[in-house]
Every structure is written in structure tokens, then in C-alpha cells.
Amino acid sequence: MKSLLATLALSTALTLPGLAMARPVTLTTTMNSYGGDGAYLALYVTDTSGAYVGSLWMAGGKSKYYQHLSGWYAATGGDPAQINGITGASVGAGRTLKVSLDLADALFDAGYTLHIDAAVEDMRESPDEIAVPLTADGAGKPVQGRRYISSFTYE
Amino acid sequence: MIRALHRWPGLLALAFLTVLALSGAALSVFPAAERMSAPxxxxxxxxxxxxxxxAARHPGLEEIRRAPSGKITAWWFAGGTPGSAVVDPATGADLGSADPNPVQRWLTNLHRSLFLGDAGRLTMAAGAAAMLILAMSxxxxxxxxxxGWRRWFAPLRGPRAGRLHVELARIAVVGLSLSATTALWMTASTFNLLPDNAAPPAAPATVSGQTGFPLDQMAALRDVPVDTLRKLSFPFENDAQDVFTLHTDTGTGLIDQGTGALVGWTDQTAGQRVSEIVYMLHTGEGAAxxxxxxxxxxLSLPVMGVTGVMIWAAGRRGRPRIAQNAAAGRAETVILVGSESGSTWGFAATLAKALQTAGQAVRVAAMAGFDPARHPRAERYLILAATYGEGDAPASAKGFLNALTALxxxxxxxxAILGFGDRSFPAFCAFAAEVEAAARDKRWGxxxxxxAVDRQSPQDFARWGRALGAAIGLTLELDHHPARPEAESLTxxxxxDHGAEVQAPTAILRFALPRAGLWARLTGRGITRFQAGDLLGIVPEGATVPRFYSLASGSRDGFVEVVVKKHPGGLCSGQLxxxxxxxxxxxxxxxxxGFRAGRGDAPLILIGAGTGIGPLAGFIRANDRGRPVHLFFGMRHPDSDFLYREDLGGWQDDGRLASLTTAVSRGARPHYVQDALRMEATQVAEAIRKGAKVMVCGGRDMAQGVAKALDEILAPFGLTPATLKAEGRYVEDVY
Known part of the structure; x- marks a missing residue:
């Protein structure tokens, strides 16, 4: 398995007003062998009311295909500024995507949800492939996706 | 210019285009197969x-898709596990896996990106662009x-590689242009350079908040035929605010899951529609x-690649490189070359170099492409013309006289016209003389x-150069050393041995095929690929000018064979x-x-005397397809110079030779091949009327005698050797 590692500065989309404290977090997404080409993945966060807060990562370089990540696209309108500097390659079947970033403390145990939308060429789009609440307890516990992701953890 | 635009992208892109073409051809099978197998x-x-x-069969149904082939795929999520399958539209039952075919996926990725991501996509797009340039040029x-364009499908002449290349190209050009253009469009679309993005429909302002309206009664779905369906996505389970999303070939709609009514619609944009058509034309999905x-x-592309390389290699073989050849439109001096075997090109190169040194912009080109409109700045034309056979135009001058007459x-x-030839032949510089007559007819200054230059004489050439220089006010010193291919050692x-008894020592010499490297074999350089009738140039020791002998074998025979007769005082024949x-x-x-048996099934009438039997024997040996071959062979005495006697018997036994007629010139009643022809007049005329090809090889006197005899034989049928010659059915190799 090949890992993709990316380190993010604090200045990503999740710099909420009044946040001073942040902790380093690693997001690990492992794809199952779904039998298709590389998957596009959008990792983003919504608040208690389900409103979009910000994006964490976009795996997949062609903006043309972002509309197939329908949850993310509906929330952002495909705004390229949302993923400026946090875009990488699509993730092949059986591969693992690792993203390390500093995430504000205030995002944990406060009703925020981390979503992953997935899309694969010629296969079903999977919005909300993963939807996992961000809690201190949940850290390190693997979650299974609906169709393409075999496990996802944040810690 | 057009030729360069055709040659260089072609050679550069050959490897990529072969990959593109083969993978594309393989991929083209899938849409058709899917179309036939999909219910x-x-x-x-x-x-x-x-x-x-x-939905009745698959609880938790999330999505239904319809491929252009009609294949219906369903995706569902039930009991915590995802599922998908190809389904039968009539029953909803599973028919098989919905996963993309791995072979097709592999081929697709190879075809569009060489597995190299964006760099690969751009490389392949460059390949497509090269293909478009190749198609146009x-x-x-x-x-x-x-x-001309109106003669697009006119019959072709010339070497086989060139014919095959053009025959394929004139059919394939339309398809290849279409594939290349659509490929470029699709690449541009992938890189988001085209206004063809779908606008997702805006979320509806209000939905009923109800769920569970029966699918088969939904008004927004009942009017939509399955044939127009692209995709139907189901709302998220337990999300009453979510809607059905319907994609059809005209646009995208949103459907309330509580009422089955359409609550939003976006038409497909014109850009989207164009891109879909382009996609269909390129992939055959929906147009199997x-x-x-x-x-x-x-599939014709790799063949055209190989024949193209052969044409290019053949063009380079015979001709010296002309350094700094000026563009057609810029040339002050235009040198037109009519050459059969390539030696005249060498003279042209020497002349061009001398004129360039004198400050002229010089263009060297084949007489065949003659078009004065392309040379607006020309101050003079210099025509260097050899002669083929008995006064015919040499290979690189075909069509020149017609082009000149049509002006x-x-x-x-x-x-200024300079002829090249051999004074010992009656048709010495006959073609050049014909060109001169045509020029005078047109009142060309x-x-x-x-x-004329006799037997490649550097002195003749230098003398003409001085006269030319005087006429145009330049000092021209033409110092020509005939260029020839690098000689190889033959063992x-x-x-x-034959003929000693009749004072005509003759020998059939068989040499080993020289070892050749891969490159020489691929490009046909050196003594690697040849046929009987080709010429072997032999450079005798102590001489610079080569002598030529007709080959009596092809490379497939595995040896190099020539027939040599000793000439009194002859340097080369003596050494051999x-x-x-x-x-x-x-x-x-x-x-x-010009002296090949060709591949047809028409009978072959081979006529030769003495050493002239060499290439004819080669043709017979190579005739493994049972083509009717009739040999007329003249010799001095059967006990002394009956060359290939045993072989001819064997070839008759195994069907390579249909009949053998000999003529013996020594003895009480001298008898020559032309006499033998006359004796067989009825059969000969009959065969020729049925399309037979006549090939004559030997001395000049014999050839003239044969022509005269055939003239008499054919006259009653309104045929002459000249008409046969024009059709390529009467060829001579005379020395």
C-alpha cells in the first residue's frame, strides 16, 4: 500500500474566527478493491445544522469532475478557492490516502461532522461515503465507508 | 514543404501512433460487443x-444507469453492504457484475494516457495532433x-510500399481525421478548456417532505422512455428533504420523492451536447x-507507418543529401533531376554545391514534381535527365513531359538541358532530347x-559546367566524384563454368549472402533485400567506376548469384x-x-540469350506459385554454354517453368531466340493477347531482333511492342 502524505499549514479553510488552539491530526483513508479507476475524494466538515464549514482535502485534480462529488459540490458550488492548495491526486483502488493537518481544538466534541464524498469513473457517485462526528473519543477508531472506502480514521 | 510536414511528424509519432491505433482498434470492439450482449x-x-x-428486486436502490449500448446497471446499499449489478430491464433481475471490464479499463488508460496521468494525456493528444497533421499533409x-483532388482514386504506379501506403491512406484519411479531431476535443474537454460543463440543477426551494410515493406512478418518470435515460439517482434513505435526480439525453431534473412531481429542470447546454456527440463518434459508444x-x-495506421518508413528509407538510399536545399518559392536556380538509379542526383548535388558557393539560392527537385508556379523567383532552370531503356522517362521524371506540354x-x-547516358546505346540521351524538343515547342528560352554526359564522365560534366557558367556570368568548376553506396565484401x-569450347568463357558465380546488422535489414541498406533482376555493382580492383551485373537470385534464395562472361581485355569480367x-x-x-516479374498471375514470357538468362533464371526459381512461365533461351552450343541446364529441368518438374524453348546459334543451321519466337508465333501471340508479360534480357542485338520478331508476330492482332511497353508488359534489361 502506498501512502500519500501531505502536511497542511493552519491557514486552511478551517481557520475559524477566535481559534487559537489547534492539534495535529492525521486523516487515513484506505480504499477497498472496488474494481475501477482512481477515486476522487472530497473531505470536508459541516456544523451541527449540516451547514458547510470548510474543506480539508480534495483528492483528484480535474475540476471538471468535482460536480460528481455532489455533497461537496452542492455545499460549495464547486468554488476552487475552497480547495486552493489542498488538492492532490485521485486515490486508486486498494490504496491509502494519508493527510496530516492541524485541526482547531474547537472542532472536536462540538457537533461537527467530517464528510467524504467519493466518485469513480463509470461507477456510482457516493456522496457521504463517510459521515463521522468529530469527537475526542472517536479518534483512532476506524469507520467503514458505504461503497469504496474500507476504513477511515482520524487521530 | 508538404513532404517535410508529412515525414517528420510521421517518423516522430510512429511509436505513439502505433500504440494509439492498436489500443483504439481493440477498444472499438467493446461497444459493439456490449450492444449485442446487453438486454x-x-x-x-x-x-x-x-x-x-x-427497486422491487433491490431494496436500498441508490442509482440506475443506462449505457449508450442499452445496458442497465443498478447500484444499491442494503443491510450495511453495497451492491451493484447489470440488470434485465424487463424483470429487474441481476445478470452479472457491474464492475467495469478490467481489460477495457486497462486499454482505455493505455489509450488515453499511457498510464502516465496528465503528462500521458498530453503526449497522446500530441500524437492525435500529429495524426491530424499527417492526415492533412x-x-x-x-x-x-x-x-488533383478529382483524381483522388486514380490508379497508382510505382514501388509496392508506396502504392500500399497511398491506397490505404486515401480510404483511411477520413476516419483517422475524425478520430484525431474528436480525440483533441475530448482532451480539451478533460482539461476543462471547453464550455461543455453540465450545470447541476439548483436545489428546489421547497419539497413536500413526504416519502414513499410509488415509483411506477411518478408523473415525472412515466413520460420518460428508458431509451433516453442516462441515470436516475435515488434520494438518501431517511432524508425527506432529498430528491430524485434524473439525467436524460436532454437535461437534468429533480423529482420530489413524496409527490413524484418534477421540482426542477436544467436543459443540457449546447456545449455539453456537442461534447457528447464527439464522445460518441470517438468511442463508438452509442454508434457501435x-x-x-x-x-x-x-489498424491501417501501423501498416502506413511501416510503408512510410520504407518509402523514406528508399528515398534516402538512392539520393545524396542536398545541403541547404532552398525552398521552392525562394530558389533562384531550380535544378530538375530525371534519374532512374540515383547517379544523376549525385551530379545534381555537385552542381548545386558549386552554384551555392557562387551565391545562388538553389533548389534541387525531381522532374516529376515540375510546376513552375511554385518557383516565382526562378531565374533559370537546369534539367539533368537520364534516360530509361529505349528513350523512356526515368523514374524521377515521370509525368514531366505532360506537365510541360500542359503549361x-x-x-x-x-x-539548360543536360542529358546523361551511354553512347554505346542507340537511344543515347533520347529522353533528354525529347525534353529539349518539347521545350523548343513551348518556345522555352x-x-x-x-x-550530354557520356558514362558519367566527370570531364563532360566539368566542360558543361564551364559553358553554363559563361552563359550566366559565373565561374563554375564542377568537380564530380560519382557517389555510390559503400561496397561490401562478397565471398x-x-x-x-561453361562456354570454354565455344570461345565464350562464362561462369555462374554464387556468393554468400553477407551478414547484415538489424538496422541494415530494417532499412534495406546494403545487400540485404533484393530480387532477381536488381543490379550488383562490382568495383574491380584498380578501378573507380563500377560495372553492373543483373542478379540471378533474390535475397530469399539465400545467396547472391550473377552470370559473367569474360570479355577480351575486360578488367572486371577478367577479375571475376x-x-x-x-x-x-x-x-x-x-x-x-523497372525489371521485375511482378506479382500477377498472367503468364510470363522470358526471352534471353547468353548471360541474359541470369535474372530470368532467378525469376523462375522464385516462381513458387505455379505462374505459367515460358522461357526462350539462346545459346551457342548445348554441350558448352547451356547455362542452368540441370536447374531448368528441375524447375520444369516442380512447376516453376511451364515450357523451355532453346535456340542454338552454332552449327549448320544457326538459330537465334527470335527465330524460336517466330516458330512459336501462334502460342506467343495467344499468351500475349491473354495478358502475358514479356521480359527480355541480353545483348542489344538480340533485344532488337526480339522486338522485330514480336512486332511481326503481334501485327495481325493490332499490338506492337511499343503499346505493350506503355502498359508495362514489355520490359528489357539490355547491355
């Missing part, structure tokens, strides 16, 4: 009906070769037959009277006759495309 929707079936049937070359045709056409008026720039493996097995000579190959 089609029932006539008049609506999406509502389809969705209801599939190639079309212009075809039009030029056939004599077109896809197969394009795939088949793509409204001669070019204003004057011309002459810089100086026509002159004699056996010899058969002294060879013992194991000895070597220096030799090179010169092609002789």
Missing part, C-alpha cells in the same frame, strides 16, 4: 416502470501524386458500427544548347572469372524496379 428495454418502457421493477500529397469501422481504419506558356526563366561459394571459392569481391546493390 434491451421493452418497447415503450418508461423509466417509472424500469425503476419500479429494479498526406491528403495534399495524394492529390499531388494522383494529379461506426466504432468498428474507425477501429478497422485505425499555357513556358516559364520566363530560361532553361535556352541558356545553352543541350549537351564466392561456388562457380559453374579468376575468382576461386573463398575469394572476395567488393560489391554493392542497385535496385532495378
Amino acid at each position: 434491451q428495454a421493452m418497447a415503450g418502457q418508461s423509466v417509472a416502470d424500469l425503476a419500479a421493477r429494479v 498526406g491528403a495534399a500529397l495524394v492529390a499531388r501524386r494522383t494529379g 458500427v461506426l466504432g468498428l469501422i474507425l477501429g478497422l481504419i485505425a 499555357d506558356q513556358a516559364p520566363s526563366a530560361p532553361v 535556352m541558356l545553352l544548347p543541350m549537351d 564466392l561459394i561456388s562457380r559453374r 572469372m579468376d575468382l576461386a571459392p573463398g575469394d572476395t569481391v567488393q560489391a554493392f546493390l542497385r535496385r532495378n524496379p
